[in-house]
Amino acid sequence: MLVRPALLPLWPPRVKDLFGREGPLVLEVGFGDGRFTAELAKAHPEWLILGAEVSAASVLRAYRRLKREGIGNVRLYHGQGPFALRNLVPPGSLRRVIVNFPDPWPKKRHQAKRLLREDFFRKLSTRLVEGGDLLLTTDHEEYFRFALEEAAKTGLYRVEVRDPPEAHLRTKYALKWKAAGRTFFHAVFTKVAVALPEGQTRLADPTPWPPIRRYEVAHALLRGELPKELTLAKAPVAIPGGVAVFLEVARGEEGFYVLTHVEEEDLTQDLLLEVRRSAHGLYAGVSRFGSPLITEGVKEAVRALVRELGGVGLEVVQDHT
Template sequence: MIYRLGDFHFPDDPARLYPGTPTRPWVLEIGFGDGRFWPHYARTFAEAPNYLGVEISGTSLLKAHRRLKDAGLDNAILTKLPAEVLLPGVIPPASLDAIVVNFPDPWPKAGHEDHRLLRVPFFQQAASRLKSGGAVLLTTDHEEYFEFACAQAEASGVMRVERTEPPAAALETKYALKWRDLGLGANHARFVPTAPTPATFLPFAPYLESEPNVPHAVLTLPADFAPQAFQKQTVRGPHWTVVLLDLYATLRRGGWVALAHVVEGDLTQEVLVGITEREDGTHLVRLAKFGGPIITPGVKAAVGAVTEWLEREGAAVKHRGY
């Protein structure tokens, strides 16, 4: 099953995500590629654990979905999200049995270390989300990144490093097979939490819990309104950046939709803001549901940015709901 961002709760309940298998162990795989690892690894259990896979490649997402479906793994959820958003946002504290990272991008060029996943902040987040006895499992062919990750785990102050042989399933992935054909091996480590770790959450998590209404505004457009005059614009707030990218006419007469790029820390959303004519001649500016966005302060600001642009173009705002 593929989940969009808006399909999750923040944080979510494993019993809601896996209603048919709520008591099974829960495994998160970060960067599942084309999905070869999980069918092999799931067969090593008497019952397949609940699985959540996160990946940033849409092509890999679709390939993995077909692979897991063919394997009959119906308690598996895949999503296209950065791990830096999913881990502190979706995963409740002390709920995972394992976090699997196979052959992550090592970002080998000088000055790119900040892009690496396996750094101190990640290990501290991971420690807070793992159950007692859980672990982060890393398999990589990149010697320097492996040593870097081990050093970062120790520097986090919350992880013990156990260097072991990789599970057989990790050697069936696309990259593992490539290195094996070249006569190369892989490094493997288990990172085990050593002490209870306080959980941190996305900065807007408390806002999400309040289940805000869909942001909107009602306004009257001037008779000579000319959407062709729209230009790309950027609006910045204390914790968000909104870029209004473009404006498109809809099939419905007197209607438009604005495309906005919203950045809040590690979370990026592309949202659509509709401008729709109503029966009384006014227009409704409203966040569209397309793409399953989550309503954050930045998304509210996107609706506000569209409204304020229309106001500068001569619109008279009757109501603001954002």
């Protein structure tokens, strides 16, 4: 029931491989405790529902609920909605996206963190089927207006403002805000066109916004003695579309573990890099711990680590970064 992208041989996976059968595909972003997801799955047993949620505690809660209720047509992904949309959903395949009570990020300086921005609506158009839609329900009027404006900027959606369907008012947050006497807002954004890459008048690329590229390995072998201490620059390293930061270095039996934060477009990972003895020399590269996704950004972080090791006199003999 849990989707582990690192273990999938293909991005995006075929719908049949993910769910064991074909069917109308629906994505819910930010499913929280999963009570709405469970109700939706039971009300539409023919639907295939992929949920994305960044909170690990919520994923666990939803996972237990779905298991308890014997629900088989839901897959849960622990991570960002845009990541799921980009890498787990084939282009032109989504019937519906559901967003119930998205985090509103009310402060002006935090608005870039909002999910329903112009860029998201553009990308979404590449994954929705013709006539596919996004349903938004929220208690936050300012975010609601913001989402309407952002979608309108794209010219890719027909938007209808309606009363929220009853089922969308039974989520955990809906019940909380109902008890507080809040008003609810609901809109249906129906795709009428797909975003074209700049300068193009028709869609030539069969996979607009292609999935993130993954790699098998990211390591180097170096000649020299393992240093007694390893001190790495704390300054962020620029990587394509983001940054990497070495947060902490810990000493282990065979060498050092470097807790590394890598932020790329649609993907944020905290992973371990290792500098340790191996049968072929000193290994500097990604640790398998936590099955990280080896992306261009992760490779760039390894390159930065190798550069630092070069600075303390270690010489690269094999470079697989």
